[in-house]
Amino acid sequence: MKLPQLKIGDLVARVPIVQGGMGVGISLSGLASAVAEEGGIGVIAAAMIGLTSSKPNKSAPEAQSEALADEIRKAKAKTSGIVGVNIMVALTDFAAQVSTSVKEGVDVIFSGAGLPLDLPKYLVDGAKTKLVPIVSSGRAASIICKKWISKFDYIPDAFVVEGPKAGGHLGFHRDQLDDPKFSLESILPEVLGAVKVFEEKTGKTIPVIAAGGIYTGEDICKYIKMGAAGVQLGTRFVATHECDANEKFKQAYVDSTKEDMTVIQSPVGLPGRAIKNDFLDAVSAGKKTPFKCSFKCLKTCQVETTPYCIASALISAQRGKLKYGFAFAGANAYRTQKIVSVKELIAELKAEFEVACPA
Incomplete structure (x- = not known):
């Protein structure tokens, strides 16, 4: 068929x-x-x-x-x-x-x-x-x-x-x-x-x-x-x-393992699935602090209390700067x-x- x-x-x-x-x-x-x-x-x-x-x-x-x-x-x-x-x-x-x-x-x-x-x-x-x-x-x-x-x-x-x-x-x-x-x-x-x-x-x-x-x-x-x-x-x-x-973003999928698949609490108030990395570890450890927002892109974002800007983190990752962001990914990304x-x-x-x- x-x-x-x-x-x-x-x-x-x-x-x-x-x-x-x-x-x-x-x-x-x-x-x-x-x-x-x-x-x-x-x-x-x-x-x-x-x-x-x-x-x-x-x-x-x-x-x-x-x-x-x-x-x-x-x-x-x-x-x-x-x-x-x-x-x-x-x-x-x-x-x-x-x-x-x-x-x-x-x-x-x-x-x-x-x-x-x-x-x-x-x-x-x-x-x-x-x-x-x-x-x-x-x-x-x-x-x-x-x-x-x-x-x-x-x-x-x-x-x-x-x-x-x-x-x-x-x-x-x-x-x-x-x-x-x-x-x-x-x-x-x-x-x-x-x-x-x-x-x-x-x-x-x-x-x-x-x-x-x-x-x-x-x-x-x-x-x-x-x-x-x-x-x-x-x-x-x-x-x-x-x-x-960026190629580094794509390579993060290729290099990932099943254990790297994680669910985070996004600044916009929803759970999100991503590939675990140093940036997300720093967020989990409380090493990120609230920031000033130059644009409120999402209605549900709690700008005053969130430890990082989701838009900035995602665009950094898209550019291959994964030190300053992370890659969202589906549950099967590690199979890449x-x-x-x-x-x-x-x-x-x-x-x-x-x-x-x-x-």
Whole structure:
């Protein structure tokens, strides 16, 4: 059996693989366009994207929108494939980033880190941008559907359901991360059930994309057999030549061990999965102290008490300066053996899928 297509409305991805949006600056136009060119959906991460720019005043709010517009244009110039953006609800400039993405004609907006209850209001006449919330429960999917239908007469174009093995900020309490009740295998059927109710009400198809800890073609086969229309992978795409991070960031994945995978309490109030390093050890040991914030990029960040700036730490890591930051990573990052091209990676996933899912 070959990998099926992923259809989101009138968008058709030749392979049902969404490259997860990874910030700060890990997935920009380079990675997103390469994935789109191979038939998947490439995704630019909007979070503090201005910090990746070479322009002055890069932390200013307007710099974020300018940098996002630049990256969308660069990606579209490199591919005729499907390009999306990931915009966290928790961003203080959420509205500006969504409006910029719609104006630039991006194909899909993926939005999590909170419930994007007002996302459809940013669509303008003639906009073809698809709206895809990221959820971690059937209840969240139901709430969004009800709200969008009642307020905007709009149904989500798809959902991403993200389990607790994902990298970066997680939509779970720490004590839920290893609880089988909250595993992707448990929450995927729950979201599928919740979405089915609204498919029947509206007569529209709402594809559900599984995410969080998916690593091989065999994993893809498993979740598609469970009813997912496609999958989202982030960690696998970090160790690619086209990934927009510094080589030292990618090498941190290759060099990591299972014991290096750790869950931190992020300054934004959420647990986050990362690769353990000296910076995080210093945070744990209380060697970092509260700092002055030149920009409040996330609504939930406790600037007065947090020991470090998450945006600064992540952009330092993206630039290869891991002494001053750390790498977010999924639970399976330690399985990374080498850096390959996006083309090689997708070919490998296809071959593994065909073995695991014979016709």
